[in-house]
Amino acid sequence: MSQAQQTGSAKVRGGGTVLGYAEGRPRIALAGNPNCGKTTAFNAWTGARQHVGNYPGVTVERKEGVAHARGQAVHLVDLPGTYSLTAYSMEEVVVRRELTENAPLAVIDMADASALERNLYLTVQLLEMGQPLVLALNMMDEARKAGYQIDTARLSRALASPVVETVARSGEGLDAALSAALEIGHSESARKGLRISYGSDLDPVLGSMERQITEAGIWKGAAPVRWFAVKLLEGDAEAWSQLQAADSRLEAVLRAEYNTVAAHIRSTTGTSPEAVISDYRYGFIRGMLKDGVITHVGNRDRLALSDKLDKVLVNPLLGPIIMLAVLYLVFQVTFVIGAYPQGWVEEFFGWLGEISTAVLPEGLVQSLVVDGLIAGLGGILSFVPLVLILFAFVAFLEDTGYMARMAYMVDRIFRAFGLHGNSMMAYITAGGIAGGCAIPGAMATRTLRSPKEKLATLLTLPYMPCGAKLPVFLLLAGVFFPGSEATVMMCMLLAGWVSALIIARLLRSTIIRGESTPFVMELPPYRLPTLRAIGIHCWERAWMYIRKAGTVLLAASILIWAAMTFPQLDEQAAAPYEAAIAAAEEKLEALPSDASEEMRAAAQSEVDQARQNLAEAELQNTVGGRLGMALEPLTSPAGFNWRTNVGLVSGIAAKEALVSTLGTAYSLGEVDPEDAGSLAETLASQPDWSRANALSLMLFVLLYSPCFVALVVIKNEAGGWRWLVFSLVFNTLLAYGVAVVAYHVGLSVWG
Amino acid sequence: MAEGKSIGLREMKEGQKGRILRIGADGELGRRIRDMGLIPGVEVEVVGHAPLRDPVALRLSGVTLALRNREADYISVEVKA
Numbered sequence: 152m153s154q155a156q157q158t159g160s161a162k163v164r165g166g167g168t169v170l171g172y173a174e175g176r177p178r179i180a181l182a183g184n185p186n187c188g189k190t191t192a193f194n195a196w197t198g199a200r201q202h203v204g205n206y207p208g209v210t211v212e213r214k215e216g217v218a219h220a221r222g223q224a225v226h227l228v229d230l231p232g233t234y235s236l237t238a239y240s241m242e243e244v245v246v247r248r249e250l251t252e253n254a255p256l257a258v259i260d261m262a263d264a265s266a267l268e269r270n271l272y273l274t275v276q277l278l279e280m281g282q283p284l285v286l287a288l289n290m291m292d293e294a295r296k297a298g299y300q301i302d303t304a305r306l307s308r309a310l311a312s313p314v315v316e317t318v319a320r321s322g323e324g325l326d327a328a329l330s331a332a333l334e335i336g337h338s339e340s341a342r343k344g345l346r347i348s349y350g351s352d353l354d355p356v357l358g359s360m361e362r363q364i365t366e367a368g369i370w371k372g373a374a375p376v377r378w379f380a381v382k383l384l385e386g387d388a389e390a391w392s393q394l395q396a397a398d399s400r401l402e403a404v405l406r407a408e409y410n411t412v413a414a415h416i417r418s419t420t421g422t423s424p425e426a427v428i429s430d431y432r433y434g435f436i437r438g439m440l441k442d443g444v445i446t447h448v449g450n451r452d453r454l455a456l457s458d459k460l461d462k463v464l465v466n467p468l469l470g471p472i473i474m475l476a477v478l479y480l481v482f483q484v485t486f487v488i489g490a491y492p493q494g495w496v497e498e499f500f501g502w503l504g505e506i507s508t509a510v511l512p513e514g515l516v517q518s519l520v521v522d523g524l525i526a527g528l529g530g531i532l533s534f535v536p537l538v539l540i541l542f543a544f545v546a547f548l549e550d551t552g553y554m555a556r557m558a559y560m561v562d563r564i565f566r567a568f569g570l571h572g573n574s575m576m577a578y579i580t581a582g583g584i585a586g587g588c589a590i591p592g593a594m595a596t597r598t599l600r601s602p603k604e605k606l607a608t609l610l611t612l613p614y615m616p617c618g619a620k621l622p623v624f625l626l627l628a629g630v631f632f633p634g635s636e637a638t639v640m641m642c643m644l645l646a647g648w649v650s651a652l653i654i655a656r657l658l659r660s661t662i663i664r665g666e667s668t669p670f671v672m673e674l675p676p677y678r679l680p681t682l683r684a685i686g687i688h689c690w691e692r693a694w695m696y697i698r699k700a701g702t703v704l705l706a707a708s709i710l711i712w713a714a715m716t717f718p719q720l721d722e723q724a725a726a727p728y729e730a731a732i733a734a735a736e737e738k739l740e741a742l743p744s745d746a747s748e749e750m751r752a753a754a755q756s757e758v759d760q761a762r763q764n765l766a767e768a769e770l771q772n773t774v775g776g777r778l779g780m781a782l783e784p785l786t787s788p789a790g791f792n793w794r795t796n797v798g799l800v801s802g803i804a805a806k807e808a809l810v811s812t813l814g815t816a817y818s819l820g821e822v823d824p825e826d827a828g829s830l831a832e833t834l835a836s837q838p839d840w841s842r843a844n845a846l847s848l849m850l851f852v853l854l855y856s857p858c859f860v861a862l863v864v865i866k867n868e869a870g871g872w873r874w875l876v877f878s879l880v881f882n883t884l885l886a887y888g889v890a891v892v893a894y895h896v897g898l899s900v901w902g
Numbered sequence: 903m904a905e906g907k908s909i910g911l912r913e914m915k916e917g918q919k920g921r922i923l924r925i926g927a928d929g930e931l932g933r934r935i936r937d938m939g940l941i942p943g944v945e946v947e948v949v950g951h952a953p954l955r956d957p958v959a960l961r962l963s964g965v966t967l968a969l970r971n972r973e974a975d976y977i978s979v980e981v982k983a
Binding site: 234235237265266267268269272421422423425426429430433453454457458461465466467468470471559560562563564566572668669670671672673674675676 | 924925928930931932933934935936937938939940941942949950951952953954955956957959961963964965966967968969970973
């Protein structure tokens with residue numbers, strides 16, 4: 152992200168950037184609970200003009216885009232979905248920072264109109280922060296259908312903020328909400344902040360704290376001092392440490408006041424100041440919603456359909472069966488349908504390779520372009536169709552609300568392994584229904600609050616069959632287990648899960664022992680997602696994959712090509728091979744014109760053999776070849792030859808690179824590049840490749856060191872280089888052990 | 903409901919309704935529970951259990967929540983006697 156985009160600034164800057172503006176455009180933030188339709192609205196507002204990045208220093212996704220209202224461009228920031236503004240999760244911390252430090256012109260707060268009471272809990276906190284706010288009552292169509300009527304005029308008066316009814320799916324009310332936000336953003340009175348009474352115990356303390364902080368002049372945030380005082384009374388760790396840093400003497404004074412009132416509340420009501428604040432906030436909301444602001448006509452329950460579906464989908468007996476069936480179906484469809492576009496992409500790159508071979512003069516440049524670039528890129532891009540289809544399913548499962556049910560059903564199991572139902576999300580993103588990626592998976596562990604469960608999830612999610620491992624599995628399954636590809640993939644998936652869970656349990660009872668975290672989570676009503684939402688989600692993921700392919704992987708392809716080309720065999724060493732080829736060719740030419748077909752074929756194969764010997768010698772002489780050879784004694788118990796070794800080393804750069812390296816390795820060894828054939832055919836014809844080798848290699852690839860990028864993300868999330876080293880070394884050793892066992896079992900079963 | 907009796911949330915049966923009396927949890931768990939709308943005075947109904955009887959699914963004012971039995975133990979409810 153560029154500096155200019157980050158500085159959607161809170162202060163007046165030299166260049167004339169004004170509060171609430173970014174690049175000269177008014178800056179509007181979009182807040183709301185998870186599952187309130189916020190993302191749908193954001194997509195509708197901004198269309199394809201989105202920028203997805205990360206918040207500085209953390210890995211919570213940051214989405215920005217440009218929308219238009221009143222003939223003016225508006226800079227929209229989609230904040231992560233949160234229920235509250237405590238510092239419970241990384242998302243909440245991010246929202247708070249964005250609002251206090253980067254102060255937008257106004258906030259559009261999206262609320263699920265059918266669950267207003269709970270949604271308003273966030274609204275009230277935003278108002279206390281002094282955010283000029285527009286309340287968007289979203290999914291009004293659902294609410295109306297369920298018989299809810301909301302008196303928006305009265306609600307608007309109670310909140311002293313505009314209230315707009317919206318239906319994000321159809322776009323109803325979205326323009327109005329944005330216009331209202333632009334208008335309220337210029338109202339000074341909206342920034343004063345809502346003041347709620349917190350009762351006779353807390354109000355005096357709040358007043359005293361507010362006065363002392365104001366007198367000390369230490370509060371520099373955009374939010375009112377009152378808000379900061381409320382945060383202190385809530386026992387908010389971030390607020391207290393901010394105070395400690397600004398004025399440690401005042402912190403001691405206020406801490407004493409806090410302790411006194413907390414002791415009083417504990418002795419009289421048995422709760423905490425925080426609980427009292429929450430009660431009064433909900434009380435304020437209920438007071439607001441009384442007297443006909445909401446009327447419920449009839450007896451219809453909007454969750455009736457969801458309840459009926461849940462009777463089946465999370466049924467103790469049927470639920471798990473359906474879940475497995477859904478996962479299996481996702482595979483079958485992905486691979487059956489995906490095979491067609493995948494074939495087209497492969498054909499295109501094959502054609503491109505032929506053209507380049509014909510156009511470019513023979514030599515190093517031709518070799519670089521055909522064997523390095525085109526073969527490498529083609530191998531990577533041919534999996535884009537699969538990635539697209541798979542992510543469409545993932546997006547569908549997420550957006551329908553089924554993903555949350557899966558977490559609900561499996562939490563008990565996950566807990567047994569020292570994990571959390573939410574670990575499911577991270578595992579699934581990392582490839583738990585195959586085709587994910589350990590990088591967003593590792594980022595998804597941020598929703599796990601307990602550092603221990605998070606760490607255990609983080610360290611074991613790389614065992615999942617991520618999208619980059621799929622090409623390897625697909626290739627090997629196609630060659631050595633034809634007809635049962637789907638079964639092989641399913642087995643790999645199960646192997647990934649079993650390894651992850653067992654290792655997690657092991658970690659949680661050894662190096663990361665400790666208590667588990669709360670699991671309170673929402674089971675959102677089932678909804679049919681829009682095609683557009685799935686399309687955008689798919690495109691984001693696929694684009695991430697393509698970008699990675701275009702940069703890291705392309706560079707890896709070239710590097711690997713170089714490692715497998717240089718140093719070249721010197722003339723002296725090559726001479727005996729050249730002589731053998733020349734001799735064989737002479738023999739072929741010397742055959743009398745009436746020689747039989749057999750004789751001709753035998754002579755030809757002698758020539759081919761001689762050429763292959765040269766190619767082999769050339770390859771063995773390169774950096775890559777030497778490394779692979781050096782490792783061969785170590786890896787032969789697992790059934791890996793030196794070519795596989797080179798591929799595995801390059802696979803640490805990126806797992807897909809294994810396929811392109813094997814391709815490069817075997818096609819460089821070929822005599823005639825125009826007759827290279829596909830890697831699959833090549834492998835099938837190799838005498839030292841059997842089912843046992845394939846099985847061993849697949850398991851090794853599943854379990855060994857995560858790729859470079861994933862390693863770096865793991866290091867950032869886990870907070871230390873030692874976890875990077877752990878992932879690299881431990882996983883590779885584990886993979887080696889499993890592969891050796893699998894190879895020998897395979898040999899004894901298949902011979 | 904004046905004649906109701908107080909029980910732990912875990913003891914509630916599927917389909918049973920009650921009113922939350924007290925949240926005994928503090929700190930992070932207490933905060934999480936309150937943020938999700940589980941506060942004294944709220945009507946809840948147990949709508950189901952996960953296949954392994956844990957977690958439990960609750961219905962309150964238009965929302966379905968899931969929480970573990972161990973967390974439900976911190977919540978006491980008043981049910982009709």
